[in-house]
Amino acid sequence: MPQELPGYYFDAEKNRYFPIKGPIPGSKSKPPSSSSSSSSSSTPARRRPVSGRTSTLLEMRELNGNPSWLKHAKCNFQDEFLKIQVSHPQVWAFHGTDKMADGALEQMRLHIMTPEGETATVGLLAGGMNGSLSFCEVGKVGRHFDYGVDCMPEHVWPLKREHEDCKVPVHLWRPPTAQFPSGVSCIKMPRKRSTTVDGNQFQQALISTLGSDRSGGSVHILNLAEPFDFPLRASTVGRRVCHIASFQCTIWTADCSSNGNRAIVGTNLGAAVVNLENGAVSWVCRGKSDVLALQFDQSGNIALCGFRNGAIVTVDVRENQRVSSSRLISHQIPSSPSEKFHGHSQKQWFKLSGKICPTNTTYMPKSICSLVSLQLYDQYFLASSMDGSINLYDHRQIKKGPVQSYEGQVNSHTRTQLGTDPSEKFLLSGGEDCLTRLWNIKSGKLLFEERFSTSVPLVSCCQSTERQNHMGYSHGQHESWGSWLGSQDGLYYAQWY
Structure with missing residues (x-):
């Protein structure tokens, strides 16, 4: 086994070490000063008065430029002002x-x-x-x-x-x-x-359909x-x-490659790649635990699969296009630590077939709800599980666990979907308490937590800045960012800024 070196990670495919570069998404390229942090970080987002806080920042900005307490903090004027804006949206x-x-x-x-x-x-x-x-x-x-x-x-x-x-x-x-x-x-x-x-x-x-008792x-x-x-x-x-x-099985989720010529579906039997031009299906991962969430990486060669047992597995989909599921390589993956702690000592392993790397497997306490690969920071991905846990992971340090966690989510069994804004600075999700929450991806701080829906906000999608400019959704000279949220009681639109 390669020896772990501080500040480096080992790439098994290239058989060499690489320096660990890149901060948590949303942070600056240069390391910030280690002096005093922003005085606003100790104040809960929901208790800050919008008008007073905003007017104070604007006044200090106009009179003195960047306030001195912001210059030495791990943020700047624009970051602070943006946090205030997104913490007080308008919702229809x-x-x-x-x-x-x-x-x-x-x-x-x-x-x-x-x-x-x-x-x-x-x-x-x-x-x-x-x-x-x-x-x-x-x-x-x-x-x-x-x-x-x-x-x-x-x-x-x-x-x-x-x-x-x-x-x-x-x-x-x-x-x-x-x-x-x-x-x-x-x-x-x-x-x-x-x-x-x-x-x-x-x-x-x-578009994928779930399936019914009569058909898959x-x-x-x-x-x-x-x-x-x-x-x-x-x-x-x-x-x-x-x-x-x-398919003769349930399709829980799906994703398409960046160029749109392939899709990957997550089922109760595993994950399969579908050629969208000729309809050819090839299984890339088979197991007894349902694939409830999955996501292609930017290259379309790797897929993240989130299982009902809490495992997140990296699957290589570049090969095995003509290999039947019975010939996939079989692996024994260590069971989730939560299963061992709850008295299931006999479940030390679970079997999984496919081109995977067992050492790149990580776990969350319960079934995986959602996976989101960040586009601006391709080494990072977000994951949520049905116990309310939401984490940010780095592919290069996946064995070390999450690099950031987001507290406050309420969940027990619902497959709620995560969403991010176009700049990937903020994370959005609904909870079983019918509250909608928004976090800062970089700091993990909860910025918004309110109820405006009578049922659980299950899915969301955000409109990009390009679409806003093209369609004229911006107000005056200020661009805006909005999110659609879907629940059983209907559609909602949140105008964040």
């Missing part, structure tokens, strides 16, 4: 959206044909556990048509508006929905657009390359949905 609920987005939620850019010609807009693709697939238009284009529902927004947070002239940042128009035979378990967009042989850009959305789950793609004709009908969306593969 949309009527007529109950049970529409309690399974999956994704936002995308699309083009639609109107009587005035082709128009660019934003679409919201929502999947329900009742099998419904709703394709909503986020804007005012659809309101010109009689075919559909204009989902009216209602301001739900804060309970007392601080600014009575606060305008609704988005509008939602919902045409009739399409229907699958079982619940929608996942909707994902490629992280970058695919390019076909003739050079045209091809955009598509991956299935994988579909929704073609978004061509403009949609409005008024949009359920049959129009149905013609754009293409069936790719069917």
Whole structure:
């Protein structure tokens, strides 16, 4: 075994040591001064008065530049001001959206044909556990048509508006929905657009269904390359949905590669890679514990798999494309420490087949709910489990445990999904107590913790700065960041700043 060296990690594939570089996501490239920390760090986020705190920072900024106590702290003026903004969002609920987005939620850019010609807009693709697939238009284009529902927004947070002239940042128009035979378990967009042989850009959305007693789950793609004709009908969306593969098992989750040509699905039998061009299926990981969460890395060669028994396993999906599941390499993975501590001493190991590295396995106390690989910091990923634990891990130091933890989450058995803002500075999740929480990824500090939903916020998606600028969602000269949240009682939109 290679000897551990302080400040270095050993890459088994390249057979050499590499220096451990890079701070926790969101921190500065230069190490901050070790002198006194920010005086605001000792004050709970919920008790700070917005107006007083903000006005003090602005006054000191205008009169003195960066305040001296901020210059020597592990933060700056912009960081402090941003924390105050995100800790006091504006939230709207949309009527007529109950049970529409309690399974999956994704936002995308699309083009639609109107009587005035082709128009660019934003679409919201929502999947329900009742099998419904709703394709909503986020804007005012659809309101010109009689075919559909204009989902009216209602301001739900804060309970007392601080600014009575606060305008609704988005509008939602919902045409009739399409229907699958079982619940929608996942909707994902490629992280970058695919390019076909003739050079045209091809955009598509991956959709997976859970499965039922009569049939297993299935994988579909929704073609978004061509403009949609409005008024949009359920049959129009149905013609754009293409069936790719069917399984004789439950599909809990799915993810697509960055170029959109492959998908990986997590099932009750393991994980399988699906070629989205020809529908070929190849199993890359088999075991008796369900894969409840998974995520491709940026290269599309590695996938993180989160199991019901709390294990997080790294699977290499570059090979074994033509190898049957019976020929996958079998491994004995150490059981989760929590199982041993709860009297299950006979479960010292569990069997897992696939091209994996057992030494790169880590554990959380209970079943894995969600996995999120950070795009700006490709060595880091976020994970949550059903005991309420949320951690940040570094692939290079995974055996040492998490590098950051986020306290306050409430969970026992619900598969709530994690979300991050476009800059990957903040982490968002709903809890079983129906509260929505927001943490600072770098510091782990809880910035927002409030209830505005009558059911558990299960899924979320954030709109990027690029989309905001393109669609005009920014207010005045200040850009804004918003999040859609889906629960059984409907859709919510949170305007963070």
